């Protein structure tokens with residue numbers, strides 16, 4: 001690929017801004033067009049241009065279909081670090097890439113989508129379970145485009161089923177479908193991070209779930225969980241997610257990435273998992289010490305509160321009701337990234353629980 005142009009969505013986000021920092025260090029000359037809302041904010045402008053020298057800001061939101069389609073059509077590579085649940089935005093990206101592919105069939109464009117391990121949730125309703133550890137080598141999204149279930153093989157002939165209404169799946173399948181269409185070739189890869197933690201060096205310092213749970217704690221007067229919160233997710237430091245995105249990008253530039261049906265990458269560590277109850281207890285005690293909530297520790301949220309979150313999610317077009325995302329176990333093994341030489345270096349240095357107070361401080 002000669003002088004590839006990257007169209008980047010989510011450059012100001014928690015993962016996206018950390019990724020932009022390392023992209024600016026490793027590939028400072030690669031042209032980046034970043035979709036940014038509130039693009040007239042001079043502080044944001046200065047930060048973005050400061051970390052990547054060859055960056056152009058494109059003013060727009062994820063709802064600006066024409067802008068997204070147009071930019072995707074002009075790009076060689078699209079990296080979506082903004083939202084894995086935004087159907088309109090994903091369709092606009094794919095539509096632009098299809099046009100690009102039709103104009104230059106000999107040089108298919110590359111889409112790097114970032115989703116999450118919510119797709120493998122067991123929806124245990126807050127219970128600890130000896131849940132299955134899924135390998136990304138076994139995940140087959142391609143052959144199940146028209147089925148009600150996603151099948152996963154872990155032991156050769158043994159097949160398990162993932163409910164198709166787990167979070168993110170609908171869009172992930174549309175990405176794989178585009179990446180396996182031989183008539184309009186588009187190269188695709190999807191990265192599925194686990195529970196991302198740590199303070200980002202970028203514009204947005206705090207992980208999205210922590211921002212949400214801090215709001216939930218303020219509303220309820222205490223930190224809390226979906227059910228008992230004994231469920232857990234393999235975790236990963238934000239800097240390791242950024243390096244995972246760079247690893248796949250570099251492999252794609254050198255034509256050695258897993259793509260299409262094989263373009264499925266878990267990004268998680270095998271460091272000890274912390275349950276939501278453990279995380280929320282550290283957070284609750286810290287918020288209590290600071291006088292932000294009235295009760296220390298963590299306590300299950302009420303059914304009424306959980307219903308209200310479900311309603312808010314649905315009104316924003318997010319199908320997950322919260323139980324699957326926050327009440328399920330998601331155990332993953334990132335075997336494809338390991339094959340590309342990636343390691344979760346930062347995760348090994350400091351655990352999720354050890355980092356939690358700093359993350360709360362960065363958020364409040």
Ligand SMILES: NC(=O)c1ccc[n+]([C@@H]2O[C@H](COP(=O)([O-])OP(=O)(O)OC[C@H]3O[C@@H](n4cnc5c(N)ncnc54)[C@H](OP(=O)(O)O)[C@@H]3O)[C@@H](O)[C@H]2O)c1
Pocket residue numbers: 009010011012013014015016036037038060061062063081082083084085114115116117192193194195196197204206207208209
């Ligand atoms: N955080 C986790 O633990 C986690 C785990 C697994 C997967 N993921 C996935 O990873 C991706 C990135 O997550 P994140 O934690 O980095 O999210 P984030 O911090 O909330 O960042 C989202 C980015 O998208 C932009 N954005 C959101 N809505 C927009 C809109 N309507 N128009 C224009 N820009 C918009 C934000 O812009 P502004 O700066 O203007 O808000 C920001 O740049 C998401 O798909 C997420 O689901 C996250």
